[in-house]
Amino acid sequence: MGLLLLVAVGAVLGWLASIINQPANGRNDYVLIGIGVVSATLAGLAVYDGPILAGLSPRGFVASALASALVLLLVALNRNAGRAGDTGNRR
Numbered sequence: 001m002g003l004l005l006l007v008a009v010g011a012v013l014g015w016l017a018s019i020i021n022q023p024a025n026g027r028n029d030y031v032l033i034g035i036g037v038v039s040a041t042l043a044g045l046a047v048y049d050g051p052i053l054a055g056l057s058p059r060g061f062v063a064s065a066l067a068s069a070l071v072l073l074l075v076a077l078n079r080n081a082g083r084a085g086d087t088g089n090r091r
Contacts, residue, residue: 002048002056003041009061010040010068017072021079035075036068043067 014036018029044064048057 001053002044002060003053005056005061006041006044006064007037009044009065010037012036013040013065013068013072017076021076032072032075036072039071040064040068 011033014033015029017036018032021028021032041064043066044056044060047063048060050057
């Protein structure tokens with residue numbers, strides 16, 4: 001049950017990041033959702049010391065949500081920095 005909760009938290013945060021970021025094509029939505037799922041799952045597994053299939057502590061839940069949000073923020077900042085450097089003057 002805990003693992004399912006970690007995946008759901010990451011998927012929801014990735015989906016919200018894709019709404020906020022508004023990528024040009026729809027494929028980037030799935031990338032952000034995947035990044036959210038992986039980062040939330042890894043953070044939750046790193047913090048929680050019990051059997052993850054049995055349940056999840058509040059500390060693990062908060063750590064997974066914060067880690068996922070932080071990773072998604074860094075990805076969004078990295079993508080926006082790449083767009084700001086593009087002047088559009090290509091020959």
